[in-house]
Amino acid sequence: MKYVYTSILSLIIFQVAFSQQTLVGELEHNGVTRSYRLYLPSGYEAGMTQLPLVFNLHGYTSNAVQQELYTNMNALAEAESFIVCHPDGINESWNVGFGNSVADDVGFLDALISIFHAVYDVNLRRVYSTGMSNGGYMSYKLACELTDRIAAIASVTGSMVPNQLNQCNPSRPIPVMQIHGTADPTVPYSGFALGSPIEPLVDWWVTHNGCAANATVIDIPDLDTTDNCTAELYEYVDCDGNTKVEFYKITDGGHTWPSGLIDINNLGPTNRDFSANEVIWEFFKQFELPADVVPVKNVLEDHPRLDVFPNPSGDFFNVRLDDGDFENLEIFDITGKSILEIQSGNENIISIDASHWNVGTYFIKVNTAKVVLTEKIMKK
Numbered sequence: 001m002k003y004v005y006t007s008i009l010s011l012i013i014f015q016v017a018f019s020q021q022t023l024v025g026e027l028e029h030n031g032v033t034r035s036y037r038l039y040l041p042s043g044y045e046a047g048m049t050q051l052p053l054v055f056n057l058h059g060y061t062s063n064a065v066q067q068e069l070y071t072n073m074n075a076l077a078e079a080e081s082f083i084v085c086h087p088d089g090i091n092e093s094w095n096v097g098f099g100n101s102v103a104d105d106v107g108f109l110d111a112l113i114s115i116f117h118a119v120y121d122v123n124l125r126r127v128y129s130t131g132m133s134n135g136g137y138m139s140y141k142l143a144c145e146l147t148d149r150i151a152a153i154a155s156v157t158g159s160m161v162p163n164q165l166n167q168c169n170p171s172r173p174i175p176v177m178q179i180h181g182t183a184d185p186t187v188p189y190s191g192f193a194l195g196s197p198i199e200p201l202v203d204w205w206v207t208h209n210g211c212a213a214n215a216t217v218i219d220i221p222d223l224d225t226t227d228n229c230t231a232e233l234y235e236y237v238d239c240d241g242n243t244k245v246e247f248y249k250i251t252d253g254g255h256t257w258p259s260g261l262i263d264i265n266n267l268g269p270t271n272r273d274f275s276a277n278e279v280i281w282e283f284f285k286q287f288e289l290p291a292d293v294v295p296v297k298n299v300l301e302d303h304p305r306l307d308v309f310p311n312p313s314g315d316f317f318n319v320r321l322d323d324g325d326f327e328n329l330e331i332f333d334i335t336g337k338s339i340l341e342i343q344s345g346n347e348n349i350i351s352i353d354a355s356h357w358n359v360g361t362y363f364i365k366v367n368t369a370k371v372v373l374t375e376k377i378m379k380k
Contacts, residue, residue, distance in 0.1 A: 022074065027115065029108045036087040036112060037064045039074045040120070043081035052082040052126035053116055054284065055109060055142075057089075057135025059157075060099055064088045067132060072261050076277045080285075083122055085112060094131075094138035097161035098194045105138060106145050113149055119374070125288040130154040130280050132257055133187060137161070137195075143176065144168035152243075152287045154280045155179070157255050159187050159195035165204060173209040173241040175287045178202050179276055181229065181253025183268050202234070202247045210240035215247070224272040229253040231273050241290060246283055248274070306366055312378035315355035320348060321366060321373075328367040331377070333360070354379055 023038045044051055054077070058067035064086035068074065077084045087109065093099035109129075116122045129139040129150055136158015143153045144164070152175035159180075160168070180198045182189045191197030196204075206213065215234040222230050229252040236245040250258070254268015259275040307320040319329065329350070331340040339357070342350070354362075354377075362377040 022068065027108070027111060029111055030104050032090065032103065034088065034090075034108050035064070036085055037068055038116070038120075039068075039077055039084040039086075041078045041081050041083070043078075044083065044120070049081075050121055050123040052128065052285070053113070053122040054082055054084050054281075055112075055127075055129040055131070055139075056084055056086050057094060057129065057131030057138050058086070058092075059131070059133030059135055060094075061092045062132070062134075063092055067135070070260050070262065071132070071257055071277060073277050076281055080281055082281070083116070083120065085116070087112065089134070089138075094134050094141075096134065096137040096141050097164050099134060106141065109142065110146055110149060123288075124149075126151055126284075127289075128152050128154075128284040130156065130284075131158060133157045133255065137164075140164070140168075140176075143174050144170055147171045147174055148289070148293050150174070151289050152176070152284050154283060156257055156276055156280075157181070157184055157187055159191075159198060159201055161194055162196050165196050165201065170208065172290065172293065173239060173243040175243045175245070175283065176202075176205045176209070177246045177248070177280060177283050178205075179248040179250070179258065179279075181250040181255065181268060181271070183229075183252050184255045185268055186255040198247075202236075202245065206236045206239075206245050209236075209243045209245055211236040211243075211245055212238040220248075220273050222273055227272045228269040229271050231258075231271050243287070244283075246279075248279065306364075306373040306375050308364060308375045308377055311375075312380045313354060314380065315353070317352055317354060317377065319350045319352060319364060319366070321368070322348075326366050326368050328365075330365050332363045332365070 025036055027034050056067055056073050058064055068086045073084050089101055090103040091100035093101040095101040095103050095105045113127055117124055127150055129142045131139045136155030139153040139155050140160045142150045147170040154177035156179045180189060187195045189198050215236050218233040220231040229250050231248055231250045234247040250271045253271050256264055256267055256270040257276050258271040260270055263270050309318055325346050327344055329342040330338055332338055357379050359379050364375050364377055366373045
């Protein structure tokens with residue numbers, strides 16, 4: 001399998017030049033080209049700051065762009081300095097036991113974590129997943145099957161297929177948030193063939209996490225009396241592993257994202273007494289993977305390592321590739337103009353003459369049989 005950072009060099013150049021942008025990328029996983037959108041806040045600085053990563057997963061028949069626009073989580077990511085990834089499911093669906101996908105979505109998201117750690121140095125102890133509807137289902141699937149990589153999850157209008165719930169066996173307690181309307185016409189609050197009833201679902205996670213059975217109930221102030229619904233928070237504490245379960249019950253609420261940018265009229269009322277984005281992030285940022293969980297499972301660990309030294313450099317620098325076998329090596333300036341290209345070779349170390357380069361930032365891209373590797377070079 002070859003992992004490809006499609007157009008990753010241009011993405012990095014775009015990021016350095018403009019920052020605070022949504023980048024578009026692709027990853028070939030199991031022979032299928034998968035796409036994603038990645039938001040890097042202005043607080044991100046390559047090699048300097050490890051930021052948390054939040055997956056924000058779209059619903060069934062939706063896509064990454066729609067989820068990004070509807071939830072507007074990027075604005076909060078900018079204010080709070082975390083990275084947001086909006087990936088695309090196959091056929092506008094996540095493989096959770098229903099829908100149009102049989103894809104290895106757990107493996108795809110796992111690979112993205114590794115790539116984002118390799119390229120953007122995301123904090124592997126602070127990776128989270130949330131999502132709308134089918135994306136909420138997928139977040140639960142990650143909690144069940146990728147427990148050593150995901151620190152906490154939040155489902156908005158999602159549930160778990162009963163069979164999925166019966167087979168779920170997380171390796172540790174994991175913080176869980178559920179947000180759901182009692183008048184949801186798509187994923188009914190009382191349950192249906194493809195979705196467990198919401199209150200028993202919450203109870204399952206309370207039991208799994210070893211929380212106190214009785215919740216603290218907090219009324220959410222009815223700040224918007226025109227939204228036709230009210231909300232209350234059920235907070236379950238004293239859980240194993242310092243975890244927590246939170247459940248926002250929206251009485252008369254629909255199949256919607258609280259304080260989402262638009263009202264989806266045919267899916268019921270949108271609660272505007274609280275922001276799903278804000279409560280999800282306030283929940284997430286309390287948690288990281290526990291010390292006894294080793295999150296460094298890098299999909300690139302068996303692949304060549306690219307080192308550039310000295311960096312920053314003067315008139316000369318060296319490029320070292322562990323296995324010394326590359327198909328193509330190319331260097332670009334900050335505008336994306338190619339200034340040097342070397343075709344195939346088996347050298348372990350290549351010396352580059354940069355004496356005629358201007359002072360500034362450059363990028364090297366190396367194509368190997370398994371992966372496309374990139375690195376930033378500073379000429380001083």
